[in-house]
Amino acid sequence: MSTFKYGDKMIKTRDIMVLVPSMLIAVVVLSLPRMLAGVTNAADGWIPIVVSGIVAILLAWFVAKLASFFPNQSFLEYASSLVSKPIAVILTLLFALEGILITAFEVRAIGVISEQYLFRNTPIEIITLSFLWVVVYAVSGSRAGIFRLNSLFLPFIFIAVIILVFFSIGYMELSNVLPVFKTDVQGYMQGTMKSALSYSGIGVLFFYIAFVRQPKRAPGMAAVGMGFVVMLYVLIYFTCIAVFGSATEVLRLPIIDLAKAIEIPGGFFERIESVFYVIWIMGIFTTTAISFDIAVLAITLVFPKLNKIKVTLCLTPLIFIITTMPKDYIEVEQFGNYVSYLDLGLIFFVTILLWGMYLIRGVKKREK
Amino acid sequence: MTRPSLFNRLLNRKQSKEKSKTSFSTKITKNLDDNLHNMKQLLGDPGDLVIRELIIGGLVKRAAIVYISGITDEQLINNNILKTIQLNLKQIDSKQILDQIHKEVVAITDIQKSNNMDDISFAVLNGNTAFYLDGYETVLLMGTTGGETRSIEPPDSETLIRGPKDGFVENIATNMALIRRDIKDPNLRFKQHEVGKRSKQKLILCYVEGITNPDLVDEVNRRLETIDMDFVSDSSYVEQWIEDSFLSPFPQILNTERPDNVSYHLVQGKLAILVDGTPFALIAPATIGDSLQSMGDYNQRWLSATLLRLLRYLSAFFALFLPALYIALVSYHPGMIPSTLAFSIAASREGVPFPAAIEAILMGITFEILHEAGIRLPKVIGQTIGIVGGLVIGDAAVSAGIVSPIMVIVTALTAIASFSIPTYSVAIAFRTVRFAFMIAASFLGLYGIILVYIMVNIHLVNLKSIGVPYSTPFAPTFIKDWKDLILRAPITKLTQRPTYLRPMDNKSGDIKTEKRKE
Numbered sequence: 093m094s095t096f097k098y099g100d101k102m103i104k105t106r107d108i109m110v111l112v113p114s115m116l117i118a119v120v121v122l123s124l125p126r127m128l129a130g131v132t133n134a135a136d137g138w139i140p141i142v143v144s145g146i147v148a149i150l151l152a153w154f155v156a157k158l159a160s161f162f163p164n165q166s167f168l169e170y171a172s173s174l175v176s177k178p179i180a181v182i183l184t185l186l187f188a189l190e191g192i193l194i195t196a197f198e199v200r201a202i203g204v205i206s207e208q209y210l211f212r213n214t215p216i217e218i219i220t221l222s223f224l225w226v227v228v229y230a231v232s233g234s235r236a237g238i239f240r241l242n243s244l245f246l247p248f249i250f251i252a253v254i255i256l257v258f259f260s261i262g263y264m265e266l267s268n269v270l271p272v273f274k275t276d277v278q279g280y281m282q283g284t285m286k287s288a289l290s291y292s293g294i295g296v297l298f299f300y301i302a303f304v305r306q307p308k309r310a311p312g313m314a315a316v317g318m319g320f321v322v323m324l325y326v327l328i329y330f331t332c333i334a335v336f337g338s339a340t341e342v343l344r345l346p347i348i349d350l351a352k353a354i355e356i357p358g359g360f361f362e363r364i365e366s367v368f369y370v371i372w373i374m375g376i377f378t379t380t381a382i383s384f385d386i387a388v389l390a391i392t393l394v395f396p397k398l399n400k401i402k403v404t405l406c407l408t409p410l411i412f413i414i415t416t417m418p419k420d421y422i423e424v425e426q427f428g429n430y431v432s433y434l435d436l437g438l439i440f441f442v443t444i445l446l447w448g449m450y451l452i453r454g455v456k457k458r459e460k
Numbered sequence: 461m462t463r464p465s466l467f468n469r470l471l472n473r474k475q476s477k478e479k480s481k482t483s484f485s486t487k488i489t490k491n492l493d494d495n496l497h498n499m500k501q502l503l504g505d506p507g508d509l510v511i512r513e514l515i516i517g518g519l520v521k522r523a524a525i526v527y528i529s530g531i532t533d534e535q536l537i538n539n540n541i542l543k544t545i546q547l548n549l550k551q552i553d554s555k556q557i558l559d560q561i562h563k564e565v566v567a568i569t570d571i572q573k574s575n576n577m578d579d580i581s582f583a584v585l586n587g588n589t590a591f592y593l594d595g596y597e598t599v600l601l602m603g604t605t606g607g608e609t610r611s612i613e614p615p616d617s618e619t620l621i622r623g624p625k626d627g628f629v630e631n632i633a634t635n636m637a638l639i640r641r642d643i644k645d646p647n648l649r650f651k652q653h654e655v656g657k658r659s660k661q662k663l664i665l666c667y668v669e670g671i672t673n674p675d676l677v678d679e680v681n682r683r684l685e686t687i688d689m690d691f692v693s694d695s696s697y698v699e700q701w702i703e704d705s706f707l708s709p710f711p712q713i714l715n716t717e718r719p720d721n722v723s724y725h726l727v728q729g730k731l732a733i734l735v736d737g738t739p740f741a742l743i744a745p746a747t748i749g750d751s752l753q754s755m756g757d758y759n760q761r762w763l764s765a766t767l768l769r770l771l772r773y774l775s776a777f778f779a780l781f782l783p784a785l786y787i788a789l790v791s792y793h794p795g796m797i798p799s800t801l802a803f804s805i806a807a808s809r810e811g812v813p814f815p816a817a818i819e820a821i822l823m824g825i826t827f828e829i830l831h832e833a834g835i836r837l838p839k840v841i842g843q844t845i846g847i848v849g850g851l852v853i854g855d856a857a858v859s860a861g862i863v864s865p866i867m868v869i870v871t872a873l874t875a876i877a878s879f880s881i882p883t884y885s886v887a888i889a890f891r892t893v894r895f896a897f898m899i900a901a902s903f904l905g906l907y908g909i910i911l912v913y914i915m916v917n918i919h920l921v922n923l924k925s926i927g928v929p930y931s932t933p934f935a936p937t938f939i940k941d942w943k944d945l946i947l948r949a950p951i952t953k954l955t956q957r958p959t960y961l962r963p964m965d966n967k968s969g970d971i972k973t974e975k976r977k978e
Binding site for chain 2: 104106206210211214218219222223226229230233234236237239240241242243244245360361362363364366367370371373374377
């Protein structure tokens, strides 16, 4: 019983701003400081983050801009009008595959990290399966619900990071940050490539902008959302380097170890890394739910007769099987890197392809 | 088997439908005795049916008044019907007696004519008085509803330190009057429905036209029309019938005994439902934010009200998470507890044979039983519960080594916290969810808690109350409405109605919001 129109199918432009950080902030950023510290000197890693961040902001803007040329058209519709239907179907299915892979990676990463920071004895399958189950519950609900979850959970992430940074001020040492600009070009290049990993996932904009009622301001919103992500990454990176110095290189997940190292006055909790990680799970959850939803959305776009819930339930075992494939933490991380590079490659390819077609061929006005 | 032709079948069906519609098929006749006999037969000649026959004046016209004692105002009948008719005997002339009595004699405001047995019996059962006159097929129905009712008292279920002291009663007319006294707006609407096939109770949907979104009103009206029950003993029947999801533990419609609460929400752009026979009014749509607000918040200065609200959010957190956190920390993450406290917890749990999860669930269930028993017991024996609960379960359970003292503290704090939630129906929902958290924590520790927390959130964002998302104004976000959510901004700043209700009449600033949203 519900007919009171609340724009359930449509989302606001502001939700796009929330969507970008919700999608991007997940597992990869946890290990970002380590990867950067390995190839750059002292605190120089911020340059790669900002450089790749600017590229990501531009990319987000371009993706959103392209999608907003076609208000209320699905990706498949406007991609078909730009690059014939068969290619559009292939692209959509590639995004579906990418969504499935990201979901599987995040779920597996949850399992691995939980095993390390929360409990050692519980079988990893139980951890991943219970998380996957919660994600399935979210995806089988309404799509608007996922957007609402984003705006409910994102503040927790930002507040947690800010609290963490605030209390680590006392542990920071200037000598860890200095000297500046001592990294060679090679290092910067590598660093940029590595930090680009943590910006994968922009592809969701291709799909979700279709649900924005008036997407005129969506590109700006997407760029602003991306700006928040870049700022958060730089903040996290600086804090880790300032506290740990070159030791960041050997810490598996430096941010969580940061939470382990610091002490919050008042002594209510002795070690807050579990609390921090548990809050971070919300961020990982939104990423997983969005990518799963994209997979489902992409598949239902190509096969409009399929029922959303059935697709979700059919994909679940597949995702679970993929999660069991990597053997240990190293393989999980490698898997994550492949997935992220694949995602970035796909995004760059699709964006350039569609923009190229848009500029060269132009597009006829949609008849209605 | 014979099978009549299609036409005949349709005809028969039509006829049988008509038959079932007019269950009281007896007609009003010109003969008074027949009419009275029919009336008696219809009601089964009950002991409380009063039939007073009288003869009018020199015309020697026989007449009778029929009413049911107990639900009528007998003083009114005596003074304004019987007395006036008898005193005016001489003036009544022969022609058009009934009209004259109708227009000149009887001193009752609510009076109407009827010649339908169905209406008459229903009116009599409602406490009206029927006036029969020999030789006429028309009957006068006079509004004499009355009888014993409870007087207006301070509501038991929602007490406030400061604020109006009146509460709703069982009589719907009084309740409507209480709202009218608060809102003297000509746009205040009382739309009447009837619920209960047998009980024929009045149900009033209140809203202020020009404020409340008409879509909401239509939707609630539509849902109210689907109600199909014999008897509605309380507004909770209506609530359960029209709510959006019966699978949810959260109440999607608020209930209150306070007229000021209803009036406040009406002018905010919500709807209220009054049901005859119960002092509990319903307020819809409800959101999760409403559950931690109390009318008392508006009767305090804003700073203290805000702090009290924050306190309530904190206690909601305790009520939901405390036992689960205890289980998670003690059994999975002892490293998180400050070491000195961890030692004392470990020491106090030395002799306890159960794992923390069993201990917590045991105490949790015990407390729920105490709570339930406390409601059932009459006030006189009520103190026993306090002694049993406090001494036997608290103290003795610890000495016997069944639970640790820290567990008693956790249980007690949870209990106190859950009682500070102003809405009882929400407090019950929290109790349910708390056990889900405890079970999750006993299997998966903190990870389990966060998973259930995420699930509760998923449930809340998909839940609706009359079509309005339950998680609003948190998400979908309406920042303007946050002024009266966790904070309670100064009254002078609360000049806008909640935007999430899409009211028809909002302050000018709101047009800008609408534009920006698009």
